[in-house]
Amino acid sequence: MFELFLAELRRRWIEFRRYPLEAVGGIFIITAIFYGLFLSARYIAGPGLKLGDRVDSIVIGYVLWSLVLFIVTDVAGSLQLEAQTGTLEQLFLSRYAAIQVFLTRTLASLSLQMVLLTVILLIIMALTGSRLHFPPALILPFVTVLLGAYGIAFAVGSLALLFKRIQQLIGIFQFGLLFLLSTPIESWDGSLQIVGQLLPMAGGAGLLRDLMARGESLNYTKLAIAAVNGFVYFALGLLLFYLAERVAKRRGMLSGY
Amino acid sequence: MNALEAYNLKKTYRQRKVVVEAVKDVSLTIAPGEVLAFLGPNGAGKTTSIKMMAGLIRPDGGSVRIVGSDPHRNPAALQKMGAVLEGNRNLYWRLTPEENLAYFGVLKGLNHQEAHKSGMGLLDRFGLMAKRRTPVQQLSRGMQQKLAIAVALVHQPQLLLLDEPTLGLDVEATVDVKVLVREIAASGCAILLTTHQLAIAEELSDRVAIILKGEILAESSTQDLIRQFSGTAYKIEIDAVLDKSRLIALAAIGVDVREGIIWVTKQELLYQVLDILKPLPLQRVEKEAADLTEIFLKLIKEGRSTDV
Numbered sequence: 001m002f003e004l005f006l007a008e009l010r011r012r013w014i015e016f017r018r019y020p021l022e023a024v025g026g027i028f029i030i031t032a033i034f035y036g037l038f039l040s041a042r043y044i045a046g047p048g049l050k051l052g053d054r055v056d057s058i059v060i061g062y063v064l065w066s067l068v069l070f071i072v073t074d075v076a077g078s079l080q081l082e083a084q085t086g087t088l089e090q091l092f093l094s095r096y097a098a099i100q101v102f103l104t105r106t107l108a109s110l111s112l113q114m115v116l117l118t119v120i121l122l123i124i125m126a127l128t129g130s131r132l133h134f135p136p137a138l139i140l141p142f143v144t145v146l147l148g149a150y151g152i153a154f155a156v157g158s159l160a161l162l163f164k165r166i167q168q169l170i171g172i173f174q175f176g177l178l179f180l181l182s183t184p185i186e187s188w189d190g191s192l193q194i195v196g197q198l199l200p201m202a203g204g205a206g207l208l209r210d211l212m213a214r215g216e217s218l219n220y221t222k223l224a225i226a227a228v229n230g231f232v233y234f235a236l237g238l239l240l241f242y243l244a245e246r247v248a249k250r251r252g253m254l255s256g257y
Numbered sequence: 258m259n260a261l262e263a264y265n266l267k268k269t270y271r272q273r274k275v276v277v278e279a280v281k282d283v284s285l286t287i288a289p290g291e292v293l294a295f296l297g298p299n300g301a302g303k304t305t306s307i308k309m310m311a312g313l314i315r316p317d318g319g320s321v322r323i324v325g326s327d328p329h330r331n332p333a334a335l336q337k338m339g340a341v342l343e344g345n346r347n348l349y350w351r352l353t354p355e356e357n358l359a360y361f362g363v364l365k366g367l368n369h370q371e372a373h374k375s376g377m378g379l380l381d382r383f384g385l386m387a388k389r390r391t392p393v394q395q396l397s398r399g400m401q402q403k404l405a406i407a408v409a410l411v412h413q414p415q416l417l418l419l420d421e422p423t424l425g426l427d428v429e430a431t432v433d434v435k436v437l438v439r440e441i442a443a444s445g446c447a448i449l450l451t452t453h454q455l456a457i458a459e460e461l462s463d464r465v466a467i468i469l470k471g472e473i474l475a476e477s478s479t480q481d482l483i484r485q486f487s488g489t490a491y492k493i494e495i496d497a498v499l500d501k502s503r504l505i506a507l508a509a510i511g512v513d514v515r516e517g518i519i520w521v522t523k524q525e526l527l528y529q530v531l532d533i534l535k536p537l538p539l540q541r542v543e544k545e546a547a548d549l550t551e552i553f554l555k556l557i558k559e560g561r562s563t564d565v
Contacts, residue, residue, distance in 0.1 A: 007363035007372075015351055018392075086346040089313055090408075095336040095366040252270065252279075252305060252314040255342075 001104060004096060008108035016112055027116055030066050031123045034059075038128055056213030059130045061182030063121050064205055068149040068181060069174050070113050074106050075150075075157040076170060083164050089255050098245050099238055102157065106150070133211065137218045141207035144223070145181075147230030148201035151237030152177075158237075158244030162253060181205045186222075197225050200233045258325055260337075260416040260447030261287040266309050267318035268302075268471075279305045281471035283319075287447040287464075289415060292438065294462035294479070295451045296553055302471040303451050304343065307418055310449070311340050324415050336366045339409030343420035343451070347405040350394040354385055354404050357393060358411050365412035372411060379407040383437065399430025406437060410446070417441060419450045423457055435461060459483070459549035467553060469560040479549070486547040486555065491527055493519040494540040506533045 016023055038055075079102075082088040091101050125132060156173065160166050185196030186206035197203050203226035210216040248254050268280040280302040287293045297303045308314040310321050312328030312335060321327060326334030341347055348357050355376060362372020380386045383403045388396060393404065402422060409417060419438070423431045431454075438461050442448050452458050458465065459479060466476040475482065494517070499507075504514060512530055513520040521530050 003363055003368050006369065007360050010369075011349070011352065011356070011360050014356055018351060085350070086342075087349060089308075089342055090340075090347055090361065091364070092313055093311060093335050093338070093340055094364040095332055096364070097332055101364070246315075249313065249315045252268070252308065254313055 001096075001100065004101070004104045005108055008105040009111060012105075012109050012112055023116055027120055027123075030120050031127070034062050034124055035127050054213075055128055056130045056132055057184065057209045058182065059121070059124055059128060059132065060209050060212055061178075061205065063117060063124065064145060064201075064208065065174075065178050065181045066120065067113065067117055068145070068152075068177055068201065070117075071106060071110065071146075071149040072153045072156050072173070072177070073170060074109050074113075075102055075153040076160040076166060078102075078105070079157055079160040080164055080166065083160075083255065086255070092254055099154075099241055102154070102241070103150070103238075106153065110146075132213065133215050135211055135218075138208060138211045140218065140223055141204040141211065141226055144204035144226040144230035145201045145208070147227075147234040148204065151230070151233030151235070152200055154237030154241040158240040161241070161244045161248050184209065186210065197229065200229065203229050259286045259322075260289050260291075260324055261285065261310060261449065262322040263306070263310050263319065265319035266306060266316045266321070268305050268309060268314065269317055278471055280309070280316075283468065283471070283473055285310075285449070285466055285473075285476070287416070287449060289447050290442055290445045291464065292442045292448045292450055292462045294458035294465045295449055295468065296455065296458060296465060296549075297451075297468035298557060301468045303468055304420065306468065307340075307342075307420055307449065307451065311335075311338065311342075311418055333366075336412060337414055338416045338418065339365075339412070339414040340418040341402075341405045341409050341420065341422055342418075343424060346401070348393050348401065348408060351392060353390050353392055354380060354396070354407070355389040357404065357408055361408045362411040367412055375411050375413065376407070379410060382440075383407050384433075397430070399426050399433065402426060402430065403433060403437065406434070406441075410441065415446060417446050417448045419448060421452055422450065423452060423454055431457070455550040455553055456548070465549070467556050469557055474556050474560045482552060483547055483549065486552045488545045488547075489522075489524045490545040491521040491524070491542060492545060493521065493530065493534070493542050495519070495534060496538040496540045499537075503533055503537075 079088065082091065092098055094101055124130065156166070156170065159169065180199055180202050183202065184206065185193070185199065185202045186209065188196045196206075203222060207219065207222055207226055211218060263286070264284045266280055266283040270277045270279055283302065283306045285293065285295070295303055295307070305314060309316045310323075310328075312321070315329060321329065323334045324337045326337065328334040328338070349360070352360065358376025358379065359369060359372045362375060363369060367375065380389050383406070385400060385404060385407070388400060393401060396404065406419070406422065422438070423434050426434065435457060438448060438450065450458065450461065462479045464477065465479050465482055467474045477485070499514065507514060507519065507530065510526055510529055512526060513522070519530060519534075521527050
């Protein structure tokens with residue numbers, strides 16, 4: 001598996017190096033969209049606007065959204081693209097299970113994407129004057145968000161495996177992800193709080209806002225809930241992908257586009 | 258042990274409540290080093306059968322073994338097989354040949370060093386060394402196809418599935434691919450080859466299987482099949498003009514002469530005819546032989562008519 005991870009990392013790095021404009025363009029677009037929205041909000045609210053730690057929360061939500069959107073479109077998008085370009089069946093002829101191949105390849109792309117995301121985060125912080133905290137404990141809620149993101153990515157990937165053309169769905173889906181990652185569910189009360197904890201990634205994103213924007217210490221009960229949430233969505237995503245692979249093989253749909 | 262064993266494969270699809278029997282009953286075996294040409298018209302069930310053998314489509318019935326392992330239950334069985342599928346690029350176009358070979362080698366279970374070493378060996382053998390650092394999208398169609406075959410062989414499989422390997426290639430590239438197929442088979446790898454170019458199938462294959470409407474119509478050694486469908490007649494061409502007495506003598510034993518060619522329909526008359534012609538100079542004595550195209554068309558026509 002590690003050998004496969006290195007091969008995927010090598011492949012991604014070669015493509016990244018050979019087509020650097022794609023990565024630079026991505027950084028520019030993601031940063032420009034945020035800065036445009038930020039300037040618009042400031043213009044509408046007028047000069048007396050005081051965002052305080054809210055701007056930090058918004059930055060965290062936006063950057064997490066970019067990351068999760070990347071993970072989701074990476075799995076579903078590469079399935080769609082490879083079905084179109086004709087390499088998908090070769091992946092299923094591998095000696096590894098398809099889930100292993102796609103999980104490894106998305107982990108490899110994540111390694112590179114993390115570098116790009118750090119650049120985006122630093123540019124946004126410089127543009128907005130946001131001052132985020134980076135305590136080492138943030139890695140734990142971050143992992144719970146990643147688990148949820150991978151779960152959703154494989155669920156969407158299973159749809160891509162069966163229906164191939166799902167660009168429209170991904171387009172609509174990104175607004176749902178923005179809601180999940182930017183809504184401060186940690187401020188919800190009563191039964192809404194329970195609903196908030198059941199939503200994918202929302203608990204982990206809330207914990208990251210507590211740690212990085214509000215400078216609070218890690219709440220272990222909330223972390224445990226976010227971890228269970230992450231594992232459940234991850235397992236569900238993998239299960240759906242496994243079932244979709246079986247259906248695609250039964251219906252002879254692996255290569256169709 | 259056979260490189261491929263497929264028994265009684267069946268596949269049915271439902272398309273808008275209509276049941277389509279893509280494959281009704283297909284059984285094939287291929288021994289190591291053997292080339293089996295799997296022929297049939299479009300829609301006969303070739304690709305579905307091949308994909309069931311490769312583990313890409315789950316059969317409704319029957320079984321597949323690749324060097325004894327079932328690819329539908331054991332993904333490690335795929336390590337013993339390579340495939341170049343028709344209509345697919347089979348390669349990453351942004352990567353170079355060297356990078357494609359190294360990547361797919363790992364995907365097939367090798368480590369990076371092994372994959373790189375094997376890849377370099379194949380690039381050398383396939384005459385692609387000079388292009389090893391050129392992105393695949395800049396290679397000619399023929400080079401891409403040779404590379405796709407090299408990628409399918411990077412892990413040294415015992416079975417190679419080649420679905421239309423010469424489709425869309427120019428004459429020179431087709432000759433290159435034919436030479437490669439012969440070399441690969443000579444190295445002990447079994448090859449299942451589908452093609453609509455029947456002259457290539459005749460030239461390369463040890464055995465032929467013809468499929469129509471999801472069923473095997475004929476399966477036999479290529480030479481036996483050709484022999485079976487060939488007549489017993491001989492045609493003789495001479496490098497002279499036949500005189501009247503010889504023409505009368507030939508007509509007397511029932512031998513036809515048309516446009517200067519002597520047609521001997523019964524084998525036992527051959528030496529009598531040669532005696533009559535003696536001492537005229539012979540240009541050619543040829544036994545009438547069917548080619549695979551005629552046989553294929555005949556079998557397909559018969560198969561279709563028995564179904565009406």
